[in-house]
Structure formats: structure tokens, C-alpha cells
Amino acid sequence: MLQYKEICGALHLHTTFSDGGVDYPAMIKTAQVLNLDFIVVTDHMTLQGLQSGYEGFHDTLAVLCGYEHNDRNNRNHYLAMGVNRVFTDATEPQTYIDAVKGNGGIGFLAHPAEKRNYMAAFPAYPWTTWEIDRFDGIEIWNQFSDWVEQLRTWKSVIRLCFPRRFIKRAPQELLKKWDELNVSRYVSGVGGVDAHTMTYKKGLFTFKVFPIKVELKGIRTHLYIPENQTDNDFDNYKKTILNSLKNGHSFISNFRRGDASGSVFTLVTKNGTMYPPGNFVYDSPPVALQVSIPKTAEIRLIIDNIVVKTACAREASFDSIASGVYRIEVHRKDSVWMYSNPFRIFKV
Ligand SMILES: [Zn+2]
Ligand SMILES: [Zn+2]
Incomplete structure (x- = not known):
């Protein structure tokens, strides 16, 4: 490709500032070891990562701090990126979609097609209010959802021990919806990890189902950014990342099936x-x-x-x-x- 270069990263990550299993330093270290170019952390209803000064370059890794908004029924999760505050007063989806946009940010409907109901520990958090507009895109493939939607019981030892083997595809009905939406206006797609570093406890036995290093070797989002984009100014680099995400200059891959870099x-x-x-x-x-x-x-x-x-x-x-x-x-x-x-x- 002539005018573009590709960078690869992971989106939709949770840290100990909400319900994730690792803190920012551990998340950053792991992403660096795996040679990611960027990560976007989206803790639930908090920008503590931003306030604690984690946003910026960490060597060559760009760390962006967004947050995940939910409505009062804990539905309609929305990945807000590039905002400087949490819109705690916004309880209706269209209100927080507009608030994010008004703040100069972008947003994606998170795991909209979840529907599992097999295990009380993992209720579904679907997007239920579709009379909306002005959102930038959809998280079409959510790693955690893809895995957990198939989990019927804790006895699925093979699913617990080799979780990435069971990450297969985005929900077909969501892809259909995405295609339909794109007929009238551009709706970008991203792949999300939804990393929580989930731990399974039974008596004295504790087992990490998705250690962070495993989670970050799954669904990734690859961005095409202008070839002349330099990384000496973070604000400018961040703008470029958000721009590519919003405009869909990107593709999504599952690293478990092979390193897709260079595609x-x-x-x-x-x-x-x-x-x-x-x-x-x-x-x-x-x-x-x-x-x-x-x-x-x-x-x-x-x-x-x-x-x-x-x-x-x-x-x-x-x-x-x-x-x-x-x-x-x-x-x-x-x-x-x-x-x-x-x-x-x-x-x-
Ligand atoms: Zn969510
Ligand atoms: Zn999440």
C-alpha cells in the first residue's frame, strides 16, 4: 500500500480500576512484550487511568484511556474513547452517545448481540435500544463474548484451559445488522478483547482462565494510518488512531489463527x-x-x-x-x- 502503514493493537481492556484482573503497569508491560503498537483501556464508568497519568507513550506503545458507559439497567454498553470526563448523568444511550461526540470523542456499541443465559455468573449485556444514531461504530467481534456464549458449565475443562481455541467468529446476525446500517451511513467495526483476566475459584483452587498474556494474543484491531505519521507527538498520534478507528481504516484479526500483520x-x-x-x-x-x-x-x-x-x-x-x-x-x-x-x- 502506497500511502499507509499498519499499526496493530488491542481494544476494550479492563484494569483493576474497574473489574479487570491486572493493573495498568502489568497491562502495559504485557502489551509491550507482545509488541503491540497501541492499547485502548476502557474501564467501566471511570477514567482513573487517564487521571493517573497512564495515557501516553510507554516506549513505543501508545496507551489510550477511554471508558465503558452503561445505562441504569447495565445494558447498552458503549466504548467511549478520546473523552476527558465520564458522563455519569447520561443514562439514556442516545444521551451518552451525543455527550461523547460533543466532548470530541468517538464511541462504539460494545458486545451488542450477547444473548447467553446458561450460567448465572455470566449474564448477557446486549445492546437493546436500537432507535439511536450518531454512534461511530460497533464492536462486531468481542473475544470474551465469543468464548463465554458457548460456555454451558464450569465443567468445560477444555474451554477453560484453552480458551483461545474457542474463539470462532462474530455473531452472524450482528454482521447482517452492520451491513444494513452501512447502506445509509458509514458504521465502523472494531474487535474487542473485553479483557478481565477472569479467575475461577473453587474452594482452595484458583485458576486464571484468561491470563492477560493469553487475552492479548487473541482479537486485535489493525489500523491503516498515514505513512508520514510520526510518533513524536502523542496528542497528534492519538488523534490519528481515533480517526482511523472512526473511519474504518482498519481490519480485525484473531492472532490465534495466525499473525495477520502485513495484510x-x-x-x-x-x-x-x-x-x-x-x-x-x-x-x-x-x-x-x-x-x-x-x-x-x-x-x-x-x-x-x-x-x-x-x-x-x-x-x-x-x-x-x-x-x-x-x-x-x-x-x-x-x-x-x-x-x-x-x-x-x-x-x-
Ligand atoms: Zn461491557
Ligand atoms: Zn467491557
Whole structure:
């Protein structure tokens, strides 16, 4: 890709400032060991991380502190990023969506499609109020949800010992909704970890199901940022990260299925200019949608939640792209490896 470079990070993390299992220093250290470029911590209804001075560069890792807002029934969780206060008075989803935007921040509906009801310890926290607008995007794939939605009992030893093996895909009905929303305006998608470093206790026996190092080796969000973006000014770098998240210049991967770094999802125009996923307005139609991934997998072109073309390859070029909303899924065996953000392509 000509004008963009890729950075990779993890979103939707909880620390001991809310109900997470590790504190900021441990979270930061782990993200550094795993070579992530950025993390976005979103503790429940608190910006204590920001107030404690954790936001900023920690060596080459950019740490952003947002928070997760919920309504009075603990539904409609919203990942707020780039804000400088918690809107404790806002109890209706549209009110906090607007408050976040008014503060210069961006927001994503968190784990909207949860519906599990097998275990009292893990109730579902779905998004229930859909008469809303002006949110920036949706967390289409939530690592913790994907794993726990299948958990019927604590006796699922294999699920507890090898949690990442059971992270499979985003909920199909949510992808359908996402595609529908994108017909009328751009709605970006992110993948979230929802890291809590969950501990299972039974008598004297204590077991960490998802140590933080395991959690951060799962669902990641990769951003395309301008190639000339430097990292000597944090505020500027942060703005760039939030901008890419909001505009969908990104894709989501599950690291368990392979390191997706270096993958390219790009729209190519007649004069050879390449564009990342996001909104694209044209006066002459683009030539192709091209995909390049680090190892062979099944690349699917999706329109309106329908697979229209597939290629089992490392590289694919889908030609004759007309107006519409396209996205790419990359599958390995029975699991999803990557979701690109939509290419929303329309004539001027
Ligand atoms: Zn939540
Ligand atoms: Zn959460």
C-alpha cells in the first residue's frame, strides 16, 4: 500500500480500576512484550487511568484511556474513547452517545448481540435500544463474548484451559445488522478483547482462565494510518488512531489463527491510487478490490451479508467493483481469521 502503514493493537481492556484482573503497569508491560503498537483501556464508568497519568507513550506503545458507559439497567454498553470526563448523568444511550461526540470523542456499541443465559455468573449485556444514531461504530467481534456464549458449565475443562481455541467468529446476525446500517451511513467495526483476566475459584483452587498474556494474543484491531505519521507527538498520534478507528481504516484479526500483520485490503483506482477500507466517493469507478494476506486462507467478498466471491489464496483481486457496500472475511478452517472494515463505495 502506497500511502499507509499498519499499526496493530488491542481494544476494550479492563484494569483493576474497574473489574479487570491486572493493573495498568502489568497491562502495559504485557502489551509491550507482545509488541503491540497501541492499547485502548476502557474501564467501566471511570477514567482513573487517564487521571493517573497512564495515557501516553510507554516506549513505543501508545496507551489510550477511554471508558465503558452503561445505562441504569447495565445494558447498552458503549466504548467511549478520546473523552476527558465520564458522563455519569447520561443514562439514556442516545444521551451518552451525543455527550461523547460533543466532548470530541468517538464511541462504539460494545458486545451488542450477547444473548447467553446458561450460567448465572455470566449474564448477557446486549445492546437493546436500537432507535439511536450518531454512534461511530460497533464492536462486531468481542473475544470474551465469543468464548463465554458457548460456555454451558464450569465443567468445560477444555474451554477453560484453552480458551483461545474457542474463539470462532462474530455473531452472524450482528454482521447482517452492520451491513444494513452501512447502506445509509458509514458504521465502523472494531474487535474487542473485553479483557478481565477472569479467575475461577473453587474452594482452595484458583485458576486464571484468561491470563492477560493469553487475552492479548487473541482479537486485535489493525489500523491503516498515514505513512508520514510520526510518533513524536502523542496528542497528534492519538488523534490519528481515533480517526482511523472512526473511519474504518482498519481490519480485525484473531492472532490465534495466525499473525495477520502485513495484510492489505485495498481499493485500487484507474490511476493506481490505493485506498484502505472506509468511505469512498468516486467520479470514475474503482478498478478492483485487492487483498493480500500472509498465508493462504479462504478470502470471501461479502455484499449485504452474502458471500459473492471466494478465493483460496494469499492474494486476490476482485474486479469490476460497482457502487455498494463491500467487505472481506478471511476464514481458516471453521474459524474467522480476519474481518475487513467495509468499503462503502458511492458515486459523487
Ligand atoms: Zn461491557
Ligand atoms: Zn467491557
